[in-house]
Amino acid sequence: MNTLTLVQLRGFLSQMRHHEEEHASVTKLSVVGIAMQALMDAFDSFLHLSVAAPVQALNTYNFAVVSMLKFSLFALVEVRYLLLIWRHHHQHVFAEGWETVRQELSRVYAQFYGALIGGLVFIFVASDYLDIVALVMQAYWLPQIIHDVRHGSKNSFTRRFVITITVTRTLEFLYLWGCPAGIFNGDIYPQLPGAQSLELCAAALCLQAAQVAVMLSQQRLGPRWFVPWICLPDVYNYRRTAQAVAGSECVICMLEITPEDGFHIVTTPCDHRFHDSCLERWMDVKMECPTCRRNLPPM
Template sequence: MIGQQAIMDAYLCLLHLTAGILVESLFNAFATAAFFKFVVFSIFEMRYLLAIWKASRPLNSGEGWEIMRRELSVLYSRFYGILLGGILLMYELHNFLRPLLFLMYSFWIPQIVTNVIRDTRKPLHPQYILGMTATRVAIPLYIFGCPSNFMRIEPDKKWCIAVTAFMGIQAAVLLLQHYLGSRCFIPRQILPEKYCYHRKVEDSTNQPIDCVICMTTIDLSQRTSEYMVAPCEHIFHSGCLQRWMDIKMECPTCRRSLP
C-alpha cells in the first residue's frame, strides 16, 4: 500500500512538472508542488517502505550484509521498474486513462486484504485513512470534474462519482476494520481458527513469573484477560504484549513470529 502511494506521488511529481511546462505562467507554482512531491516519495515514503521491510523480515543475527544489500537492490529495482513500466503503460494505453486511474485508486485494497489475512489490529489511524482518501481523490476530481480545468479536459461527472464512491467504500471498509475488527465482514464459518492468547496457565512450580517487557511479576491467579500466553508459551501482561504487537509481531523473549 505504501509502495503504491509512493508510485502515485512520483506520477504526481511528473504531472506537476509537465503542467508547469505547458502553463508557463504557473510554472513556479507547479515546480514547487513537484519538488515537494519528489521529497515526499523519494525520502519519506521510501524510508517508511524500508522501515516496513525491515520490520517484516525475520531476525537473523548471522545474516551478512551482502544478503541484505541484495534484498534492498531487489526492493528498489521493483519499485522503479513498476514506476517506469507504469509510465510506458499509460503512454501506450492513453485512450484508456480513466480505467487505469480507477485501478490506481484501488490502493486501499491491498491493505484491506492484508488486514484480513493477518488479522491486523488497528493498522491505520482513522484520521490518516480519511485524510489520505480526501487528498488523493481531490486531483482527479479537479481534472475530470472542473469545467474550467487548465488541462482543458471535458468533465466526466459519472466517472467522478464512480471514483469518489469507490474510494469512499474502501475507506469505509478500513474504518470498519479499525473499530469492529479486521475480519468483521467475513463469515465465521469460513474463517480459520484463531489462536487464543488468553488461556489459563496452571502454575505448578509456584515460582513468580516476570513479564520481560515491564519487568514486573505476573499474577496468574487473576483473570485470563490480565495476561497473554504466546504460542511459544512465554507469558506477558496483556497491555504490555498488545503494545509490543502494535510495533512488531514477534515474541519479545524468543523472537518467534506471533499469529
C-alpha cells in the first residue's frame, strides 16, 4: 500500500506538471472525477487509522504510514488539483471581486468536506456492504467520460496517468477482496464483507477495463464516437465541407492543404480550413480560430 500510494503521488504530480509544461487546458478535466478520487483516498486514510488504532501489533506502524501517505495524497495534492480545475471552470467568479470568490470557495469546501464526513458516516453505518461501496467507487473515471462527451473534449489526461492510477487502484482492490492470504482474515484484523470473492474481483476488473478502453478510444476516435447522433446535443460538424482549395495552407503548420489530405481537413464555423491534428493541438491551448480569433466550439 505504501508503494502503491507513492506511485499514485508521482502520477498526480506528473499529470499536474504536464498541464503546466504543455499548457494543456485544465478545463477539460471533470471536477467531480478528481473529487471522487480524493474522497476515495480520504476514506482509505481514515479507515487505515480506525483499523489499526485498537490493535497492539507490530505492523500498526505500517498502517500509520499508509494513512499519512493517503492523507498527503488527498489533502495536499488532489484537493489542490481540484481547486485548480475549479478555478479554470469559474473564471467569471474572479472578475466579480474577492467577496464573491470567498463565498464560492467556501461553498466548494463545504460540499467536499460535507461529502467526506457524510461518506465516512455512511461507511461505518453500512459496513456490512463495504464490498458494494468499494466496487461503486471504482467507477471514478465515469465522470470524466461523461464530461468529455458533454463538452466534446479529449486528451484530458495523459495515457500514462490513466494507466498508472487504474493499475494501482485495481491492485489495492484485488488484494483486499481477492487475496486468500490477506491480513484481513479475522485473526488480528476484521474480515472484510464479501472478502475472497472472485466474482467481485472480476466485476472490478471488467469495470476498470471498460472505463480505460472508453477513455483511450475517446482520445483516438473522438469523445462522442460511441454516442448515437440522435442522442447528441446540437454540435458543430467540423467536416461539413472538407474540400481543399488550391493554394490554401494550414496557418498552424504552414503546410499546403491538398485534396490528398481528404478526411484530415476540418473547416471551422468561420470557414477557415486546417489539418485536423493541427487544430486539435491548437485547441488544447486556445479555443479560438488561429486565423480570425473567433471562439470555436469543441471538436
